[in-house]
Amino acid sequence: MDWKRYERAIVEKFRREFPPPHFWVEPSGKDNYHFTGRHSGEKRQLDVAVFRRGADAPFLVVDAKRWRTPIDIGNVESFISFVDDVGAEIGVLITSSRFTKAAPRRAAGAPVSIHLEVVGAEEALAWDWLGLGRIIFPQDWAYHLHLGQALRSLEEGGSPDIISEALEEVPFEEWEAAVNFAIGQQLSEARLYLEWVATMHHDDGWRFNAARHLAEIGFLTESIRRRVIELEADPEARALITEL
Known part of the structure; x- marks a missing residue:
């Protein structure tokens, strides 16, 4: 530093x-x-x-x-x-x-x-990453620490499950902001994280949105798509994933 x-x-x-x-x-x-x-x-x-x-x-x-x-x-x-x-x-x-x-x-x-x-x-590094959380989503200070921890772990090549754990309680808007920032700054690491969420996360909403992001950046492979569909119980959601 x-x-x-x-x-x-x-x-x-x-x-x-x-x-x-x-x-x-x-x-x-x-x-x-x-x-x-x-x-x-x-x-x-x-x-x-x-x-x-x-x-x-x-x-x-x-x-x-x-x-x-x-x-x-x-x-x-x-x-x-x-x-x-x-x-x-x-x-x-x-x-x-x-x-x-x-x-x-x-x-x-x-x-x-x-x-x-x-x-x-x-300690200073932790404060600096917390500040990045504020920059990414200035509207709500409550989740800046979580955003900073997740993005720091992503930059340092941390495992996707650790990154996901840091973001587990973060509301959807903040999660979206963090993912979009990561895609712009650390594309390869963001891709690994999204692939993990799409195929391993316990929540179907998380899996769908991770697949959506992968599709938007051109990294939604057929194997990942099939896995997301297999895990999805809702027929309408399966149809949406098929169209991604």
């Missing part, structure tokens, strides 16, 4: 911790976000800025460091100065590595509230 993806994951983490409508979190993850320092008068880049509804200035700012070396007292002092300059009430310094023993003591003595947090690459 490179530093850009790491920072994007941290943005997603704070979007979850400070959800709308009472808060909003910048940046969007697409562009760098800057805020003019009240003492320095210079534009200061913010990895994450959390605003209360109706406020013009962030009350919480985050600096995320994808480092292999530990964060030391000098780094903490620099961050304290940064938080004071942008006028935030709280600062969160996040690293993928660790903090030296002196770093927490220096943070505790700061004139503003400073929190130190370690977010390893694996």
Whole structure:
């Protein structure tokens, strides 16, 4: 995971911790976000800025460091100065590595509230995939974790049954959105998943829709079609599958 993806994951983490409508979190993850320092008068880049509804200035700012070396007292002092300059009430310094023993003591003595947090690459990756779930289906946050887990497993070549398990409780609209995204981004893996669902899933609705997707992308073979028909009890559904 490179530093850009790491920072994007941290943005997603704070979007979850400070959800709308009472808060909003910048940046969007697409562009760098800057805020003019009240003492320095210079534009200061913010990895994450959390605003209360109706406020013009962030009350919480985050600096995320994808480092292999530990964060030391000098780094903490620099961050304290940064938080004071942008006028935030709280600062969160996040690293993928660790903090030296002196770093927490220096943070505790700061004139503003400073929190130190370690977010390893694996945790960050989970946040990043959760963010992808939000992008795919922004209407309902409840299922973003499931979508992210399924798509991460698909990209990593996970078995179709594991992917299917992650999506088991996801409503149809979200499932459709995830499948369409996967077809566009990971076609071969999406095909394997859909073939498994079409021939192995216990639910006839899942099997039919997987077969439909396979037909739409030109991968519904006659052997899969016959298997789906064999498993289908409804004559009308069997006729529809025959026509796919």
